[in-house]
Amino acid sequence: MASLRYAFFPGCTLESAASELKTATELTCSALGMKLNEIEGWTCCGAAQVQDVDDFLGVAINARNIALAEQAGYDKILTVCNTCTLMLRTAKKRLDEDAALKEKVNEALAESGLEYKGTCEITHYLWALKDDIGIDNLKAHIRVPLTGLHVANYYGCHILMPPSVMGYENPRNPQSMETIAEALGATNVDFEQRLACCGFHSIYPAEQEALTSNGVSCLTAREAGADCIVTPCPLCHMALDMWQPDSQKKFTEDITMPILHLPQLVGLAMGFSPQELGIDHHIINALPMIKRVLGGWDAS
Amino acid sequence: MNTLLFSIKRFDGKHSWVQDYRLPYATDTLLGCLTKIREQQDPTLNFTSACRHAICGSCAIRVNGSAFLACETQIDDLITTYQSHRFVLEPLAHFKVIRDLVVDFDPVAEKEKNFKPWLIERDDRHDHLQSQSDFHKIAAPADCIMCGMCASECRELNYETGNYPGPFILNKVYRYLRDSRDGAHEERVHVVLDNDLWKCIHCQQCTTKCAKKIPIADEISFMRRQALSMGETNSMGARHAYSFYNDVRKTGKLNETMLALHTEGMYKTLKNRIPFAMRMVVAGKMNPLDMPRPIKGIKDVRKLYEFSQTIQKED
Numbered sequence: 001m002a003s004l005r006y007a008f009f010p011g012c013t014l015e016s017a018a019s020e021l022k023t024a025t026e027l028t029c030s031a032l033g034m035k036l037n038e039i040e041g042w043t044c045c046g047a048a049q050v051q052d053v054d055d056f057l058g059v060a061i062n063a064r065n066i067a068l069a070e071q072a073g074y075d076k077i078l079t080v081c082n083t084c085t086l087m088l089r090t091a092k093k094r095l096d097e098d099a100a101l102k103e104k105v106n107e108a109l110a111e112s113g114l115e116y117k118g119t120c121e122i123t124h125y126l127w128a129l130k131d132d133i134g135i136d137n138l139k140a141h142i143r144v145p146l147t148g149l150h151v152a153n154y155y156g157c158h159i160l161m162p163p164s165v166m167g168y169e170n171p172r173n174p175q176s177m178e179t180i181a182e183a184l185g186a187t188n189v190d191f192e193q194r195l196a197c198c199g200f201h202s203i204y205p206a207e208q209e210a211l212t213s214n215g216v217s218c219l220t221a222r223e224a225g226a227d228c229i230v231t232p233c234p235l236c237h238m239a240l241d242m243w244q245p246d247s248q249k250k251f252t253e254d255i256t257m258p259i260l261h262l263p264q265l266v267g268l269a270m271g272f273s274p275q276e277l278g279i280d281h282h283i284i285n286a287l288p289m290i291k292r293v294l295g296g297w298d299a300s
Numbered sequence: 301m302n303t304l305l306f307s308i309k310r311f312d313g314k315h316s317w318v319q320d321y322r323l324p325y326a327t328d329t330l331l332g333c334l335t336k337i338r339e340q341q342d343p344t345l346n347f348t349s350a351c352r353h354a355i356c357g358s359c360a361i362r363v364n365g366s367a368f369l370a371c372e373t374q375i376d377d378l379i380t381t382y383q384s385h386r387f388v389l390e391p392l393a394h395f396k397v398i399r400d401l402v403v404d405f406d407p408v409a410e411k412e413k414n415f416k417p418w419l420i421e422r423d424d425r426h427d428h429l430q431s432q433s434d435f436h437k438i439a440a441p442a443d444c445i446m447c448g449m450c451a452s453e454c455r456e457l458n459y460e461t462g463n464y465p466g467p468f469i470l471n472k473v474y475r476y477l478r479d480s481r482d483g484a485h486e487e488r489v490h491v492v493l494d495n496d497l498w499k500c501i502h503c504q505q506c507t508t509k510c511a512k513k514i515p516i517a518d519e520i521s522f523m524r525r526q527a528l529s530m531g532e533t534n535s536m537g538a539r540h541a542y543s544f545y546n547d548v549r550k551t552g553k554l555n556e557t558m559l560a561l562h563t564e565g566m567y568k569t570l571k572n573r574i575p576f577a578m579r580m581v582v583a584g585k586m587n588p589l590d591m592p593r594p595i596k597g598i599k600d601v602r603k604l605y606e607f608s609q610t611i612q613k614e615d
Contacts, residue, residue: 043595043601048502050541050548055525056613057604108604157505161504162507172381172382173364173383200501206464212459213455242585
């Protein structure tokens with residue numbers, strides 16, 4: 001199998017509140033033969049916020065991000081965040097389909113000696129696992145099958161929608177997360193909030209609604225028999241994990257639910273310890289659950 | 301498998317129950333199946349439909365929790381999507397249910413009147429003429445057939461406790477906001493601002509499920525930019541968006557430590573966020589002393605900001 005090279009776009013959260021996701025991503029990618037080279041000089045993708053202030057700028061900063069990867073000789077950018085993926089792919093689609101916009105953006109980039117060509121694809125860790133690594137190859141790397149671990153998959157919105165930009169799978173009934181979890185030996189549980197929204201992008205103006213929604217997600221995952229929720233997006237992770245103590249205040253029932261990043265789930269099956277994967281940096285302590293279900297690691 | 305099983309949520313005005321109906325498999329639309337059930341098995345089953353051509357918008361329902369226009373939905377596509385021959389049919393979410401799959405649009409129509417979904421003509425308008433480019437600005441939003449699918453799917457409406465009107469009302473405001481013959485521009489922006497415009501999560505459900513592929517989430521972004529250009533920058537949502545905008549110009553990256561402070565202000569942050577910040581620091585998720593340093597090439601990023609200020613934009 002030819003070595004897989006990616007320009008890596010970590011996104012802001014991997015530098016701060018979700019630094020454990022960067023650790024888990026780099027660890028598992030390296031072990032799977034995916035060579036990640038961080039794009040030098042990348043900026044925030046705009047986080048579904050910048051376009052509300054300046055639409056052109058929202059495209060331009062991502063054109064610059066993509067142009068940096070193209071200039072470094074890459075034909076594929078890998079991200080591990082739903083919204084980063086959407087923002088980069090939105091910019092790419094608009095630039096590739098609108099010659100006038102592309103010309104204008106390139107006029108702006110020319111001042112920095114950059115050019116957006118449109119030769120670089122943008123993919124997400126989840127898609128790369130399924131398509132570039134492949135399920136059979138992934139299975140060959142499993143050291144600790146996640147037997148007995150009941151997983152509630154939580155996709156998040158921006159890895160699915162809008163399909164005109166994302167288009168990887170049907171947003172009404174996606175299956176990629178279930179396919180990965182099953183390959184790792186885990187058991188998928190169906191729960192009603194599988195396609196819910198974590199509310200992250202308006203978590204300040206609509207905080208109460210997000211707290212309720214995320215509490216319902218935790219509660220329904222519990223009722224469905226899940227040991228943990230797994231998400232491919234650090235923003236969903238933050239809303240579900242970091243805000244979970246605040247969500248709890250809205251419920252009389254115990255909603256406690258550990259939330260794992262997808263690369264952490266993959267890493268556990270590949271034999272990395274929870275500590276190596278940064279699982280000890282979550283607000284909701286997932287270590288007792290992992291020890292109870294999978295055993296073998298020191299959960300102290 | 302030769303049998304289709306429809307588990308339909310029934311409601312007779314007082315009681316709710318789920319009733320199963322079976323049909324032999326045949327290539328058909330979802331509306332065709334509902335019609336067969338009513339004509340051949342149960343005349344008491346209520347649903348609405350009229351045009352059968354995705355124009356009237358009256359036959360929208362939920363299948364397995366997701367909104368579909370029954371007349372344009374092929375059963376074969378549902379089988380492919382859900383890998384099943386069993387479908388749970390429910391009325392649209394976020395509407396009052398009258399009977400079975402029939403929902404009441406009247407309360408929403410009443411609510412919509414607060415947003416003046418009609419042309420308020422400009423004082424200086426002398427005729428009805430509109431240029432082609434001006435017409436194209438309203439062509440997409442004017443395609444709305446009021447089917448209600450966007451509202452049913454809207455994730456903000458799931459737990460909304462305030463005034464947020466939902467996507468199709470916002471689309472209607474946008475439609476008149478962009479109309480070259482309309483003269484109530486600022487009034488329209490103020491109305492949506494007063495009705496929680498910044499609560500939209502940008503989840504993209506409305507854009508994705510719209511029967512007419514109207515990019516409603518983009519329209520909401522447009523209205524937010526209009527509000528900012530009118531100087532309406534002192535809301536939590538506006539300050540939140542500016543946090544990202546300003547941080548990217550300053551260092552290239554978001555300063556998460558300062559995000560709450562920029563969005564909520566000092567008083568609210570101190571009042572509301574101390575326990576949150578403490579647990580973040582304890583878990584190693586936040587270091588208040590760690591401030592992002594400017595990225596390599598930050599001057600180039602700032603050039604993009606300067607360039608963007610110089611170009612003429614649609615909005």
